[in-house]
Amino acid sequence: MTGDPVKEISQAQGRVRVRLEREKRLAEQMQKTSPATPALEEVKAQQMQLTVKTARANLREQPSMTAKVLQTLTQGTLLEKLEQVVDWVQVRVPDGSVGWISAALVSGLK
Numbered sequence: 316m317t318g319d320p321v322k323e324i325s326q327a328q329g330r331v332r333v334r335l336e337r338e339k340r341l342a343e344q345m346q347k348t349s350p351a352t353p354a355l356e357e358v359k360a361q362q363m364q365l366t367v368k369t370a371r372a373n374l375r376e377q378p379s380m381t382a383k384v385l386q387t388l389t390q391g392t393l394l395e396k397l398e399q400v401v402d403w404v405q406v407r408v409p410d411g412s413v414g415w416i417s418a419a420l421v422s423g424l425k
Contacts, residue, residue, distance in 0.1 A: 363397075364393065364394070364395065364396070365394040365396050365404065365406065365421040365422065365423040365424065366391060366392065366393055366394065366422050367390050367391060367394065367416075367420060368390065368420060368421060369390060370389070371387050371388065371389060371390070372392075372420040372421070373385075373386075373388075373416070374386050374387070374412065374414035374415070374416055375414055375415045376414060376415070377415060378400050379415075380417075382415065385412060385414045386408070386412065386414075388416070392408065392409070393409060394406040394407070394408060394416070394421060395407040396423075397413065399418065399424070402417060403417060404417075404418050404421060406421075
C-alpha cells in the first residue's frame with residue numbers, strides 16, 4: 316500500500332479518515348459484483364403475506380370447523396400469517412383481528 320495515491324480524506328470528531336485509491340477500487344468492484352438481495356425483514360414479510368382465494372372464508376376463534384366464526388372474509392383479503400398448525404393458519408386481518416382460517420382457503424403458503 317505504500318505509494319498508493321490518496322483518493323479521499325475526511326475529518327469527523329477529531330479523526331482523519333484516509334481512503335487509498337486501491338481501497339476505493341476494491342469497494343466499487345465489490346458493489347458491482349455483489350448480487351442485490353432484499354432485506355431480511357422484507358423477505359420475512361413476503362413469506363407471511365397470504366390472501367383469501369375463495370369467494371368467502373370464515374375467520375374462526377380456534378383451528379376447528381366447529382369453532383366460533385369471528386367474521387367472514389372475502390376473496391382477495393390480505394392476511395398476515397402468524398402461525399400454522401397442520402391444516403389451519405392463524406392470521407391477522409386488515410382490521411387487526413386475529414383468528415384461524417383453513418389453509419385450503421388461502422394462497423401464498425410456502
